[in-house]
Amino acid sequence: MLNILIVGNGQCGNRILDAINKEAFGKKSRFAKFYSQQKYKSNVQTIAINTAVNDLREMKFTKAKDRVHIPHLHGVGANRNVGKHVFEDNKTHIMRKIEERGDFDVCFVITSASGGTGSSFTPMIIQELKEKYDFPVYALVVLPFREEGTLYLQNAAFCLRDMRESGVDGIILADNQFLKQMGGNVESAYNGINDMIARRLLFLLDALDSEMMMVTDLGDFKTVMSGGAGIATIGFYEAETDIPVRTAIQKALSPSGLLFSSNVHEEASRAMIIIRGDRERLSIDEISTEVENLSSAVGHVFKGIIVRNGELPQVLAVLTLESASELETLYSIAVDAIKHEREKKERVASEKEVDRAFSKIDGMDPSY
Amino acid sequence: MAIIKRFLIIFLCVVSFSLAFAGTVSAASVLYNDTIEMGNGYQINNYVIDVTDVFVDANSVSFYVYHRDKEVKDILISRGDSFEFDIDDGGKVKVILNSVVGSVIPRASVSIVLTDYDFRDLHKNELVQGGHRSATFAGTPELKIIKSVDEESINVGDIVRVRVTVENVGDDRATEVLFNEPQQPRFILYDTLVSDPGKTTMDIGESKTPFVYELKATDEGTFELAPTTATFTNDAGQRFPQAASNSPTIIVGPSESLVSADLEFITTFDKHTVSRNERITGTMLIKNEGTAPATGVTVNIIVPDGMRFEGGSGVEQISGVPTIYQETFGIQQQREFSFVLRPTEVGTYTVSTQHSYSFDNGVDQDLQQVSSDDVSRNIRVTEGKYDYLFEQPLYVYLIPLLIIGAVIGWIYYRHKQYKF
Numbered sequence: 001m002l003n004i005l006i007v008g009n010g011q012c013g014n015r016i017l018d019a020i021n022k023e024a025f026g027k028k029s030r031f032a033k034f035y036s037q038q039k040y041k042s043n044v045q046t047i048a049i050n051t052a053v054n055d056l057r058e059m060k061f062t063k064a065k066d067r068v069h070i071p072h073l074h075g076v077g078a079n080r081n082v083g084k085h086v087f088e089d090n091k092t093h094i095m096r097k098i099e100e101r102g103d104f105d106v107c108f109v110i111t112s113a114s115g116g117t118g119s120s121f122t123p124m125i126i127q128e129l130k131e132k133y134d135f136p137v138y139a140l141v142v143l144p145f146r147e148e149g150t151l152y153l154q155n156a157a158f159c160l161r162d163m164r165e166s167g168v169d170g171i172i173l174a175d176n177q178f179l180k181q182m183g184g185n186v187e188s189a190y191n192g193i194n195d196m197i198a199r200r201l202l203f204l205l206d207a208l209d210s211e212m213m214m215v216t217d218l219g220d221f222k223t224v225m226s227g228g229a230g231i232a233t234i235g236f237y238e239a240e241t242d243i244p245v246r247t248a249i250q251k252a253l254s255p256s257g258l259l260f261s262s263n264v265h266e267e268a269s270r271a272m273i274i275i276r277g278d279r280e281r282l283s284i285d286e287i288s289t290e291v292e293n294l295s296s297a298v299g300h301v302f303k304g305i306i307v308r309n310g311e312l313p314q315v316l317a318v319l320t321l322e323s324a325s326e327l328e329t330l331y332s333i334a335v336d337a338i339k340h341e342r343e344k345k346e347r348v349a350s351e352k353e354v355d356r357a358f359s360k361i362d363g364m365d366p367s368y
Numbered sequence: 369m370a371i372i373k374r375f376l377i378i379f380l381c382v383v384s385f386s387l388a389f390a391g392t393v394s395a396a397s398v399l400y401n402d403t404i405e406m407g408n409g410y411q412i413n414n415y416v417i418d419v420t421d422v423f424v425d426a427n428s429v430s431f432y433v434y435h436r437d438k439e440v441k442d443i444l445i446s447r448g449d450s451f452e453f454d455i456d457d458g459g460k461v462k463v464i465l466n467s468v469v470g471s472v473i474p475r476a477s478v479s480i481v482l483t484d485y486d487f488r489d490l491h492k493n494e495l496v497q498g499g500h501r502s503a504t505f506a507g508t509p510e511l512k513i514i515k516s517v518d519e520e521s522i523n524v525g526d527i528v529r530v531r532v533t534v535e536n537v538g539d540d541r542a543t544e545v546l547f548n549e550p551q552q553p554r555f556i557l558y559d560t561l562v563s564d565p566g567k568t569t570m571d572i573g574e575s576k577t578p579f580v581y582e583l584k585a586t587d588e589g590t591f592e593l594a595p596t597t598a599t600f601t602n603d604a605g606q607r608f609p610q611a612a613s614n615s616p617t618i619i620v621g622p623s624e625s626l627v628s629a630d631l632e633f634i635t636t637f638d639k640h641t642v643s644r645n646e647r648i649t650g651t652m653l654i655k656n657e658g659t660a661p662a663t664g665v666t667v668n669i670i671v672p673d674g675m676r677f678e679g680g681s682g683v684e685q686i687s688g689v690p691t692i693y694q695e696t697f698g699i700q701q702q703r704e705f706s707f708v709l710r711p712t713e714v715g716t717y718t719v720s721t722q723h724s725y726s727f728d729n730g731v732d733q734d735l736q737q738v739s740s741d742d743v744s745r746n747i748r749v750t751e752g753k754y755d756y757l758f759e760q761p762l763y764v765y766l767i768p769l770l771i772i773g774a775v776i777g778w779i780y781y782r783h784k785q786y787k788f
Contacts, residue, residue, distance in 0.1 A: 034782050057788050064788040 010118020019198035076116035083120025114144035114152035123162035150337035157334035170225035174259035216304030228269030228320035233260035246286035252315035409499035416500035422474035459485030506604030507540025513613035524623035629727035630658030680707025
C-alpha cells in the first residue's frame with residue numbers, strides 16, 4: 001500500500017483537495033461524510049493550507065485536523081512577495097504539520113498558479129519537502145483564465161518558474177482557460193473543473209495501488225513524469241454508454257479529454273495509459289492498436305489495465321510534454337501583463353496627479 | 369345435734385341483722401320516759417297526747433289524744449296501766465303510766481313507746497307546753513299547676529305563647545318548691561318572657577306564674593306539650609309526690625312561609641367508551657328548583673383509581689379532590705361545570721359525586737343541611753391505539769434507542785471531525 005500525501009495550497013488547492021476528499025466518499029450526497037468512509041486504496045493523507053480562514057471553512061469533506069490556517073489577515077491579496085514572507089514566518093509550523101503525518105512514497109501539491117497564497121507557498125513547500133525527504137513531489141498547477149487580470153497572469157508566470165527551480169519532480173498542468181469549454185455559470189464551472197481534476201487524480205491514485213491485469217506502478221509514473229520538460233497533463237474519458245475501448249482511448253487523448261491544451265502526438269514525450277472496465281469490454285487488440293499508435297508518436301507508453309466487472313471503459317492518460325505551445329502563449333501574455341503593470345506603476349509615480357490636486361488647498365484651513 | 373344448734377344460731381343472727389337494718393321499726397321504741405306536767409302534752413307528728421288531769425290521791429291520770437284538733441281518744445288510767453292508739457301508716461303508740469308525782473302542778477311519769485313505724489317519717493317528737501292547743505301541726509301543701517297556650521291551632525313557623533301558673537291549694541305552705549319545665553319537641557324556644565324562679569316557697573292559697581315563654585312550631589302535626597312538674601315539701605320538711613301540670617294540645621298546620629332549596633345535580637360524560645389516555649369530558653349541571661337560595665354548594669368529584677383529573681372550568685382540587693364550590697346558588701339558577709378526566713388504566717369505571725349544600729327554610733334558626741351522592745354510568749376504558757407499544761419487551765425499545773443514540777453520536781463525532 002502506498003503512502004500518499006496530498007497538499008492543497010490556497011483557495012484553489014483547498015477546493016480541489018476538498019473535491020478529492022468528496023470524490024473519495026464515492027457518493028454525491030453532501031451528507032456522505034456522515035454515513036460513508038473514504039475509499040482510498042492507499043494510505044492517503046491530505047493537508048489544506050491557507051492564509052484565508054474563510055476558504056478553509058468552506059471545505060466540507062476535509063477533516064478539521066487536515067486544515068492548517070496560517071494567520072495573516074484574510075489572505076495575502078494575490079501578492080506573492082507577501083505570501084513568501086508569510087511562508088518564511090510560518091515555515092516551521094507548516095513543515096511540522098506535514099512531518100506529523102509520517103513518511104510517504106509520493107506527494108502531490110495542488111495549487112493555482114495565479115493566486116496569492118497557493119502560488120507563493122507551493123514552490124517553497126516543494127523546496128522544503130525536497131530538501132527534507134526523498135520521496136517524489138509532483139505539483140498539480142491550475143493556470144488562470146487569460147482574462148482574469150494582469151496580476152494573476154504575472155503570478156502564474158513567476159510561480160511556474162519558481163516551481164521549476166524548487167526541485168519539483170514534475171508539474172501537471174490544468175488550464176482553466178482550456179476547461180472553460182465546459183460551460184455553465186462561474187460557480188458550476190469552477191466546481192466542475194475541481195471535480196474533473198479530483199476524479200482524474202483519484203483514478204491515478206487508484207491505479208498506482210491496484211492489482212492490474214497489466215501493471216503500471218509508482219515507478220512507471222516516476223519514469224513518465226521524469227521525461228520531457230518536466231511538464232505534464234492528464235487526459236481522461238469515462239464512457240457513458242457501451243462504446244469500444246478504442247474510442248474511449250481516443251477521447252481521453254483528444255483535446256476535450258485533456259486538462260491542458262496540447263497536441264499529444266507532437267508535444268508528448270512519455271505517456272502512461274490506464275484503462276479500467278469490464279473484462280468483456282476491454283479488447284486487447286483495440287488497446288494494443290491505440291497504444292501502438294501513441295507510442296509511435298511519443299516513444300514509450302506504459303499501459304495498465306484494471307478489470308472491474310460491470311464497469312464501462314474508463315481511460316486515464318498521463319502525458320509529459322517536451323514542449324507546450326500553449327504555455328509559451330501564456331508566457332507571452334504574461335510578459336505583456338508584467339510590462340503593463342510596470343508601466344502603470346511608473347506612470348502613477350511620475351505624474352502624481354493626485355498630489356497636485358491635494359496641493360491646491362495647501363495653507364488653507366476649513367471654516368465653519 | 370351440734371349441727372342443728374349451729375344452724376339455729378346462724379338463722380337467729382340473720383334475723384337479728386334483718387331487723388336491725390330494716391327501714392320499718394317492728395320492735396318497740398321508747399320515745400319518752402319522763403314526767404309530763406298536767407296541762408301539757410306530748411306530740412308525735414300530728415298526734416298530741418294531752419295530760420289533762422292528774423289525780424295524785426287516786427294515782428290515776430286522765431289522757432286525751434288528739435289528731436290535730438280532733439280528739440281521737442280519752443282515757444283515765446291508774447298507775448301501772450297503759451293504753452294504745454294508732455297513728456299513720458300502721459304505727460302504734462303505747463302510753464304507760466309509771467307513777468303520779470304530787471307537786472304545785474302535779475305530774476305524770478309516763479313511758480311512750482312507738483311500734484311498727486318508720487322513724488324516717490317521724491318529723492315531730494317532743495313535749496308540747498299547753499297541750500294540743502299550743503301544738504303546731506304539719507299540713508299537706510297541694511300545688512295546682514296549669515299550663516295554658518294562647519292559641520291551640522297554629523301553622524309551622526308560627527309562635528305560640530305558653531303560660532304556666534301554679535297555686536297552692538293545700539293546707540300547708542309548700543317549701544323548697546322546684547319547677548321543671550321540659551323542652552318541647554317539634555318546637556323551638558323562641559323567646560322567654562318569665563324564666564324559672566328557682567327554689568321558692570308558696571304559702572297556702574298563693575299563686576305564681578313561674579314560666580311564660582314563646583315557642584315556634586317547626587313541624588306539622590298535633591302535639592301535646594310536655595307537662596310542667598314541681599317538687600316541694602311542707603313546713604315540716606315532708607316531701608310530697610311531685611305535682612304535674614296539664615298537657616295542652618296544639619295543632620300545627622302547614623306553613624305558607626316555609627321555603628327550601630332543592631338542588632339537582634346531573635353528571636354526564638361526552639362518551640362512555642374511551643381508549644386509554646384519551647380524554648373524556650364530564651359535565652356537572654346544577655339546578656336549583658326549590659324556593660330558597662342555597663349556600664355553600666359543594667360537589668366533590670371522586671375520581672376512581674385508574675383515572676386522572678386533568679382540569680376543568682370552575683373545578684379546583686382541594687386536598688387532592690376535584691371540587692366545585694359555589695358560595696350561593698339562587699332560585700331557579702342553573703349552571704354547568706365541565707371537567708376533564710384521563711383514564712390511565714384499562715377497565716370499567718364509575719365516577720361518584722358527593723353533593724352538599726345548606727339553605728334557610730325561613731322557620732328554623734339553623735341552616736338546613738342537605739347532602740347526597742350520585743354515581744355515573746359505567747365508563748369503559750379500552751386499550752389505546754398505541755398501547756401495544758408498551759407491551760413489548762424492553763429490548764424492543766432499547767435496541768432502536770441504542771441505534772439512534774449511536775447514529776446521533778456518530779453524526780456528532782463526524783460533525784466535530786469536519787467542523788473547522
